[in-house]
Amino acid sequence: MPEADPRFNEFVILQAQNAGLFLGQIPHPHSGEKQISLRAAKSVVDSLEMLVLKTDGNLTATEERLLKTALDNLRPLYQQAALASSND
Structure with a gap:
């Protein structure tokens, strides 16, 4: 069993916090406004999914x-934001 890091x-x-920010779940730290960037959120989710594949068998x-x-x-939040964006 690998050692925890x-x-x-x-x-x-x-x-995950970055994705929450990009999905409008967390207010922007400077403006205080909730903003959505589907492209940035998808990049984070995709990166975490890649991490699952690349670390298989190496995590505690x-x-x-x-x-x-x-x-x-994150996945359902992204799907909801993408759906809302396509309905606008």
């Missing part, structure tokens, strides 16, 4: 859960 957890959390159970939870939360 706190940097991995911090990285995944940071990426906690790291796997964190990554899975992040993606399980």
Whole structure:
């Protein structure tokens, strides 16, 4: 079993927060406004999905859960934002 690396957890959390920002879930730190950038959000989600593939068998159970939870939360938010954008 691989040894846990706190940097991995911090990285995944940071990426999830970035995706939340890009999906309008978190206000922009400078403007305070919620803005949506589907392209940036998709890039983050795609990167996390790539990380799942590239780290298969090399993560602790906690790291796997964190990554899975992040993606399980972000995918529907992205889909909702994309649908809302296409209806505008």
